[in-house]
Amino acid sequence: MDYRLSGLKAAAEGAVWAAFPFFVMSEIAKAYEPKEVEAYWYKQWLEAGCFKAVVDSESEPYAIMIPPPNVTGMLHMGHVLDNTLQDIFVRRARLEGKSVLWQPGTDHAGIATQTKVEKQLRESEEKTKYDLGREAFLEKVWDFREQSGGVILNQLEKLGASCDWDRTSFTLDSPYSKAVLTAFVRFYQRGYIYRGQRMVNWCPATHTAISDEEVNMKPQNGFFYKMRYELVEADSERTHLEISTTRPETLMGDTAVAVHPEDERFKHLIGKAVWRPFPKAELPIIGDEYVDREFGTGCLKVTPAHDKNDFEIGQRHGLETIEVIDESGKLNGLAGEEFDGMDRFEARKKAAQKLEDMGLLIEREPYENTVGFSERGDVPIEPRLSEQWFLKYPKVEEAKRAVETGIIKFHPDRWKKTYLHWLNGIQDWCISRQLWWGHRIPVWYKKGLERSELDFSNPEHVHVSVEGPLDPENWEQEADVLDTWASSYLWPMANLGWPDPDADQQKELDYWYPTSTLVTGFDIIFFWVARMIMAGLELFGEDKESLTDEEIAERIPFKNIFIHGLIRDEKGRKMSKSLGNSPDPLDLIEKFGADGLRFGICNIAPTGSDILFSEERIQIGRNFCNKLWNASRFRQMSGPMSDNSSLEAIHARIDPSLLDDYDHWILARLAGVTEDIEKCFSSYELAPLTHQIYGFFWGDFCDWYVEASKGKLKGSEAERDNCLAIQDLVLRQVLQLANPVIPHITEELWKGLGYGSSEPFIQNMKLADASRILGVLAVDASAVERVANLQELITQARALKAKYNLASKRDVTVFFGAEGGAAQAVSDNIGLIQTLAGLGSIQALGENSADRLPAAVTPLGPIYLDLSSSLDVEAEKARLTKELAKLEKQVAAGEGKLKNPKFVDSAPAQVVEGARKQLAETTEKRDETKRILESLG
């Protein structure tokens, strides 16, 4: 079945609707079925080029660069949140008439991807990458990318993401790679990149150095070993030093023992020596202020090859560096034959055992310390001395200034503190990785020269360029590749053609750069956000020592940074495969529809902090879509469809003289919610967005306006048509306001209700602001209060019925006791009250006695339920007594406040007036309640 036979479509196209009661058609789904609608419209959008980014000097530019997901990754809830938010921003921008670019793409994700392929290779062919060699292995990775790459982008399409897919970019594409290498060369030439032997974080699982940012500290339960190192020359006082360590397996690499130079216990020993137990060697005792006298025994074993601090001590004292742990985390021959080839954790046990056997282990106490783990490899990192490439961050001062002065704004603002704090203590970035999958560092070394002989300032020794040397046979290229983040940090500029834009790209750069908004999680502020800013500041434009604010504003990659929280499960745990608490978004789309999921995720995503996810909380999205669907169906069932082709056409159908209070009220609310939502976007506060839409549409429009209009629809044709025009106006605006969040269903209804008859897509009609939505209609603001009073009376009447278990009875009579204007307000709305409260009749109390009738007090006077014969007087008395007590308290509070001269004098007149009015109303209500209570006897 073609879903487009649905009632909405049929009605939209049937000019002779009135003769066609479509609701008897069997095909019509009572509930919204998103599947086909979503697939249909997504295809339409693509075919019509709705997402194409076009430079249009007449329109304001709006650009978002997608945070590129891992090319071989799968869509998870974090992506759903991140991309839904981006889609909301860009779709809203389109509705505002801006010219939008949403750039999609993927990241080659060096370690993650290479590790996956290595694992596959191991499992399927029992081979390592070394068996294949660099080239053959890389072919495998490219194959893998061909198979699994881009799946995640297809998944984003299922979500409805409106990226310009023709521009899909990949960080290893050749133009992008050229940008990466160019950046490297320029940084190198400007002195920001250098090579050096440093202590780095080594990941023994993935065999590469990683940056400080990729190390996560985790508390670990281990042991604190206390052992003795015998003095070479025992004196009368002592024969040995006691030393505490958590890592006895490194003792074979010890080259000294350090004490604090002022430590009275030990300072006389400085210059003497102790025995390293195995392999047996004399170690000097040195004095170094790094040693904390209070900690442990006050004596520190120094292993310069395997500890960052020890390395520094070693540098200061010219100590020998003995590497006993290799790149895989295994001990080597220098540790002694018995340890050769042993895993480091195995060696820890064995070393402790050996010390014990030698009588040198004094104590072994359980101990919790924090250990750095490799983010990717998920094993403890090994501090390791190696040759690496480093980037000294450029334009740090400008990067701070950009955010401090608001040239770049964080939303919410508080994240700027995190950003600035990181920039303040920033260390050089290790950008080389001992991997094959990535951008190979564009540095060549002259063959025949030892690495140690290289003079980096001599172009005969070292060649650095994008293209490589002219005589490649005489050179050997650096084997390392760049950290993935040292390529994605160019994302905004490289995707627009930097560094060598052609004429078209230059236009795009001029138009869309700097981009408008970056949407991402706080977890990559350091990894990505800050680095993009610094890269842009340094590389976008001429080489400059320092930048003015104007130059900063031209070079930054984005003007706004929208930071959202991380999705966690309902218990607040991180989502992970191993916990099995990470739902597949595609299943959720199946269950709730893409729009339902989008609405739901947006609804539970407060700005900033973590988001606790549960399916239950997503249901609201599906429910809302269903409500929207049904309200639209109901609109069609309520009367003929007329000219909905434009806002003006609908305005022309409204006769202002026929507007009643309810019409004025809903129009005022419509303008209000339009403004509120405008504010959500202008202030980057999306938390209230769905709440506003939901509350207005469901609470105000469906529950009150549509219900109230049910009576009117039975009235005169003019009255009916006027009411339908108002409904059309509201629905039209709601569809546009909600469109960024739930694009598919709103597009379907837009078409179905005939709003798209002149322009095919909802995004082509500019969203009306609060004043344009009302047009020439003058809204009577005082209607708002009258409607509120009426609603209160209706609610009270319903409640009265419910209290006497009469909710379902529709023949109940209610009396109203108001006089004067209030009585008029009630009698003017008899029909409405009857309909909405479900009454048989509502009539003036007149000569009837109100005694012993259940009653309620409303802003429009008291009302009484006609129930005299079967009233439970005692229960009613109890209820009213409780009510009265509450009112007494409120009156007393109000009186006290107004008697206080300080309040009357110092509070604003408006507030005082409000308090007076409130007191008057409460007092009246109290008196009325009291009177009713007394009448019960």
Added chain:
RNA sequence: GGACGGGUAGCUCAGUUGGUUAGAGCAACUGGUUUACACCCAGUAGGUCGUGGGUUCGAGUCCCUCUCCGUCCACCA
């Protein structure tokens, strides 16, 4: 150790510069097929706004103390 965020109804959270009687959704309970919607409608109940103090005519909101939770940064072997 430093910084940041948070503690409001059973749960998840709103609550704008201090100003009427602190709200919503979900869950619970009661009743309901009334011209769309049970993915629905009507109603009920549920809160000393973490603790203690202060400023103020007035504090969920501002200031201070303490406490608990979360996150990030830096970490003593």
